[in-house]
Amino acid sequence: TDEKAEKEARNHMDQLTKPLGALGDLEEIVIRLAGITGETVPDIERKGVAVFCGDHGVTEEGVSAYPAEVTGLMIGNFSRGKAAVTVLARRFGAEVSVVDVGSRLEPLPEGVLDRKVRFGTANMARGPAMTREETLKALRVGADLALQWKENGIQLAAVGEMGIGNTTSASAVAAVLTGKPVRELTGRGTGLDDDGLERKREVITRSLEVNRPDPADPLDGLAKVGGLEIAAMTGFILGAARHRLPVVVDGLISTVAALAAVRLAPGVRACLFASHRSAEPAHGVLLEDLGLKPLITAGMRLGEGSGAVLAFPLFDGAVTTAKEMATFSELGLNG
């Protein structure tokens, strides 16, 4: 990060007509964006959300309240602009890229980027979800999009996902990366009842026993118990960080992808922002591990990047105060 730009941004915020630090985390946003971009008052007018989609073989174990076909139906819903993340992105002026990195849907509807690595993962409860090579291909899909966005002038990115079954995969990867117990990291996803939650925990535990992913090798966890869209988000974040494109993470699944990226390259953390704290119990644990503080606590658990896009206006608010507020000296006072 650019420490000089950070310092200049902090000085600038301290001169504005408000008590020192009174805009709280909004000031930290401006200062951190300055550090990433090298601009004292960063510009984030062009924003985008990348929604990576993939199917999960583990759905045959009955770990989701919804059938696997909903992944494909929701890809159609994104394409028509009628899902939560696309509605919010339109409202807040953000561009949307829907990237099929591994759904079972074919053919793809209009406007969806075809980057399919395979037609859904294998069932991780019986063996590896995918190969290491497939995982690397999915990472590359994400990293390539981040580079393309940077070249196209996107200034603030959000990542999200769609994939029935993917809170199961995400909790499994979280267990590998954090070493915390499965029980603590597993939630109800899209709405499991008590029996479903117990089954989900049992399936995750079994998947970890069957595959024995190496905690010291994040790619191994992503391959064996992760997912194509999770790996693609990890790749996106790695690529974005390399090109100094700040990334806002969403809920449990994108935050697991972020943690994998940080384990692969710790410097990536400097480009990451939290948006909200979701209702999934593991999410808070992962945000703390990453040292990220969410702005919004609204009990959301929708995924798609919806919480990250909902936070975009708060970033706009932060940058706009930095740009448009008067300074104390303009007011005739020494701040």
Add this chain to the structure above:
Amino acid sequence: TDEKAEKEARNHMDQLTKPLGALGDLEEIVIRLAGITGETVPDIERKGVAVFCGDHGVTEEGVSAYPAEVTGLMIGNFSRGKAAVTVLARRFGAEVSVVDVGSRLEPLPEGVLDRKVRFGTANMARGPAMTREETLKALRVGADLALQWKENGIQLAAVGEMGIGNTTSASAVAAVLTGKPVRELTGRGTGLDDDGLERKREVITRSLEVNRPDPADPLDGLAKVGGLEIAAMTGFILGAARHRLPVVVDGLISTVAALAAVRLAPGVRACLFASHRSAEPAHGVLLEDLGLKPLITAGMRLGEGSGAVLAFPLFDGAVTTAKEMATFSELGLNG
């Protein structure tokens, strides 16, 4: 509240293409707005923030990090659109009314509504801040503005304030209304050091002893240890609730005004929404007392209505998902 509209709104949200309840508190916002307005999918495109301004005689006790003259300087800053709340309101498409209900500033800059009841309150550490009659006049200023906004088509209101010394008054009123200890309800305001914080607590304790406000009579507390802008916000909220105009409260001071309004007329609570949880320690206590859950936790402590306006886009996001998302039956699924 209109229970039929609430029920219809809940049914509508349940049919949208997301897991049941997955938009969390955003769904509650839509449902509560439906209950207030009687529309299943409420419209909140026209928003406004009312910033009530007043001076405080208690500043002569040295309870603020800023001199009392800053109230007047900030009124000028609002008038020029260069303060945090005006910058945020412009960004998010909200109208601003700056209402001088009791500052010492004269003449008032362009665009500021002159509703001055008196030139600042008296020093509450030596006697009542104002008379009961002045308090009622200030309430009326707020109530009249709420009616005018409703007639002009404003659909969602925020309240905020400016008045050097007003966290001292607000904490004193909070102590009267909640019965909780002054120590627990008093924070650093615009940035007091440890000695300043001790002095502020001592001044509040002394003010309560000198004036002995009646806890069962909220007007008595507002008059003796409150402030003109606090009373005006209470009046605004009472008027808004009568005319079914939903109101978003900001930080400590506006939330104290809201609590006074609810103590005067408990039904008012149905029209109130929280925005953020501020860094002032009493704020969380008051929100809990009111049963309001903030959406944003960003450590802000600026006042002016800035946190309430920052939350406006989250309300927009909630209503926009209700309006624009597909239903499960459109997707070919039974939700």
